Amino acid sequence: MTSVSSSEKRNRVSGFAISDEVVLETKDVNVYYGNHHALHDTSLAFHKDEITALIGPSGCGKSTFLRSLNLMNREIRGCRVDGEIEYRGHNINTPSENLYELRKSIGMVFQQPNPFHMSIYDNITFAPRRHGVRGKDVLDQMVEESLRGAALWDEVKDKLDKSAFALSGGQQQRLCIARTLAMHPDVILFDEPCSALDPISTLAIEDLMRNVVKGRAIVIVTHNMEQASRVSNRTAFFYMGDMVEYGETEQIFQRPNDARLNDYLTGMFS
Numbered sequence: 001m002t003s004v005s006s007s008e009k010r011n012r013v014s015g016f017a018i019s020d021e022v023v024l025e026t027k028d029v030n031v032y033y034g035n036h037h038a039l040h041d042t043s044l045a046f047h048k049d050e051i052t053a054l055i056g057p058s059g060c061g062k063s064t065f066l067r068s069l070n071l072m073n074r075e076i077r078g079c080r081v082d083g084e085i086e087y088r089g090h091n092i093n094t095p096s097e098n099l100y101e102l103r104k105s106i107g108m109v110f111q112q113p114n115p116f117h118m119s120i121y122d123n124i125t126f127a128p129r130r131h132g133v134r135g136k137d138v139l140d141q142m143v144e145e146s147l148r149g150a151a152l153w154d155e156v157k158d159k160l161d162k163s164a165f166a167l168s169g170g171q172q173q174r175l176c177i178a179r180t181l182a183m184h185p186d187v188i189l190f191d192e193p194c195s196a197l198d199p200i201s202t203l204a205i206e207d208l209m210r211n212v213v214k215g216r217a218i219v220i221v222t223h224n225m226e227q228a229s230r231v232s233n234r235t236a237f238f239y240m241g242d243m244v245e246y247g248e249t250e251q252i253f254q255r256p257n258d259a260r261l262n263d264y265l266t267g268m269f270s
């Protein structure tokens with residue numbers, strides 16, 4: 001195995017840790033659906049400028065954990081999340097947390113593109129308007145910046161008043177990312193964002209993630225091991241509700257310590 005110098009590491013987008021600055025951190029998080037204890041004592045930190053991939057077999061708790069990071073599990077009846085979730089050093093897992101404000105800072109992109117039944121323009125401006133942003137020039141600029149950030153501007157700039165549903169699946173997903181970017185989130189959570197997309201659209205979303213990670217933390221749940229190794233700096237492997245191994249992506253994929261991770265990576269189970 002060839003070793004990688006620290007300057008080489010800094011120059012590489014993925015595979016290696018590049019930042020010590022923690023944006024979001026969980027401490028002994030447990031999640032229950034009724035009596036079912038789905039996630040056990042999970043402690044993980046997410047770093048600025050980095051993409052962290054959550055991997056593991058179906059049903060191991062990846063999405064459950066992801067949804068706990070912006071308190072989305074509160075929308076699920078009977079679901080309980082115990083433990084601390086610290087965003088910028090402040091525990092957000094409290095009854096008084098303002099979910100509306102929180103989700104401005106910790107945005108989420110879902111598996112299926114879910115644009116609103118509105119024009120492309122209104123998809124971007126809907127949430128900012130609700131948060132009090134006013135003025136056509138300001139909103140126009142926000143739309144352009146967000147669509148450029150999501151690498152969609154050139155494709156839609158002449159049809160901003162058209163329905164979002166006139167776009168392809170890959171374009172709809174980039175629109176949903178643009179919508180998230182319009183709120184300038186500190187953290188973006190991606191729940192299998194490419195599973196409904198073709199390979200070209202998948203690579204476009206991966207490029208986009210690399211382009212927008214600067215200044216924020218990204219967390220992605222993916223079943224696609226190549227995607228995890230291509231885009232992420234760090235990877236956490238989940239198995240049956242436990243976070244079993246966590247490290248730099250290069251180590252996780254090249255030198256796994258846990259036998260279950262090794263078996264998973266070599267396709268012994270999926």
Ligand SMILES: Nc1ncnc2c1ncn2[C@@H]1O[C@H](COP(=O)(O)OP(=O)(O)OP(=O)(O)O)[C@@H](O)[C@H]1O
Pocket residue numbers: 033036038056057058059060061062063064065076
């Ligand atoms: N809304 C829910 N109500 C009840 N149980 C749930 C719910 N969502 C998930 N679970 C259970 O929690 C466990 C973890 O599921 P979760 O969806 O987080 O796993 P996952 O690793 O994301 O799976 P997949 O890769 O298939 O999406 C599973 O046993 C699942 O059945």
